[in-house]
Amino acid sequence: MTLYRNLTIRQKQIVWAWAFLAIPVLFYGVIRFYPTGTAVVISFQNWNLLGDRTWAGLENYRELWNDPVFWKVFRNTFAYLLIGTPVSLLLSFVIAYHLDKLRFMHGFLRMLYFLPFMTSAVAMAWVWRWFYQGVPIGLFNNLLASVGIAQIEFLNSTTNALPAVLAPAVWAGLGFQVIIFMAGLRAIPTSYYEAAKIDGVGWWTVLTQITLPLLKPTIVFIVVLSSIGFLRIFDHVFNMTTNNPGGPLNATKPLVLMIYDTAFNGFNMGYAAAQTVVLFTILLIVSLIQLYLLRSD
């Protein structure tokens, strides 16, 4: 006790700070960092979950480099990212921009956009699967048939499947992004717009010179968040292609699904861990680039 009493106020504050930090630090250490470290270690080993771990050196990474499926999956993952992020960003901005100006049924519309975000991805994926079925079951093909357009194989075609899986994923995240965008739009003082009105500039100038630059922090936030989301896409793909996860012919398979497959169907933990490390590295690089862009102002 005397030891504590002899500390300066500053030192006492530090002691208390660490006392309160201890639990989260411990939690993060055990639940986050320890498994992450282990995953990195395992990526240099061979292990089938039951047997002994044996060192494999860079063998797992070499295998990955030479695996055509990995490159296919790698391209898919970036397709999800590079189509999903801009499309969802654009859609959510356009919706938020107009919803912000709308007074009539504002709350109700906002709720409609937010609803999918609260819905379980599994339920949603299954509903969309039904939408995508052929005549006479699927909603979209029935609509097409009623106006005399040929059927579209949404989930069974190697070219259509990825966008078809991506669409509900974009839709599901839209509500959240709209809310964030609206908060960002509301934070811009109205006097900025009034000043522009008095200066007589057009709406396009107002949008590009005032609204968008002032929304930059919001945009970066949404881009980072949705990029991470699309790079880690799994549940939508898995549930919409359950008969043949990631199919047809790996056309929709993202990296996380490949990791899952390698680990829990192939029981090749070392190889799965190597894929995890690659995914981790990609996420890290993408996030760092985006953070750099945020700070550059």
Place this chain on the structure above:
Amino acid sequence: MADLTLKALSKSYGETKVLHGIDLDVADGEFIVFVGPSGCGKSTTLRMIAGLEEVSGGEISIDGRVVNHLEPKDRDIAMVFQNYAIYPHMSVKKNIAFGLRSSNMSKPDKEARIAEVAGILDMTDLLERKPSQLSGGQRQRVAIGRAMVRDPAVFLFDEPLSNLDAQLRTQMRLEIKKLHQRVGNTIIFVTHDQVEAMTMADRIVIMKDGHIQQIGTPDEVYHRPDTTFVGQFIGAPSMNMLAAELTDGVLKIEGGTEIKLAHEATGKVLLGVRPDDLRAGAEPVLIEGQVMLREPLGPDTLIYLETPAGEVIARASGRHPPQLGDVVSLGADEDCLHLFDATSGVRLP
């Protein structure tokens, strides 16, 4: 440069009427200050002149041209906002240039105009800075610069000094006044601060509850307030109001003395006397009271007295003020007495 006329201008939001038909003629180059407590309709009036609020009734004309239905940009006005509305992501120069975006000026002309305005406002070496690197007063000047650059017929200022600290406010007050003398444009300036109104205006428009109470020069509104509201709103501390009755040229002050007054009106009145005019030992004596509180201000001391008619404030000398508890007889020159109708609060002629 131009004159500005408001004719029976009114504004309502749904059922609520916030402006009850106001009339005002502003001459070319005049500095007009709208002053009043919050909610009196002064900012609404300004925003209607700017074209940021719809006109519910009446007419606004600038330079003889009715502008009710014109877009703000076509009204030949510029506005300085309370929060300055300068864009944080643009340099000072870009902010000022923003005011010229819609003009047909050639690029070199624009550059020259920006340089000229920067010169007038003493900001030439700040042009490349971002607003975050500027002090409050400098930001204020950028906002004024953006308004000036278009050389509008009428400048509108919406409480532009209320975000500044006291010292800077005094300084900017002077700068705006000097600027007005230099460029000579018509200015409409909205404030809730009567000191700003008194010091800057050519004429003051005092508003309350959507009505104009009085329009006049600072001298007129101070020395001849039209209503009790104006008397108490202009000047600090505010005018003492004593209930009194006037009969046959004799004014009987409730709780005070009786004095002879050459006045024809009869009946219940309110007697207004400014603390500055109320002095110990002055003739005629109006009321007697005990000093309860003193506020020394240096050159003089404000004394708060308890009288049979309630609290009365007077200004006493700073060197030899009465002591707490002293009983003082207060009087004032006859010229300094203001009589108002007791019910309507309107000045008796």
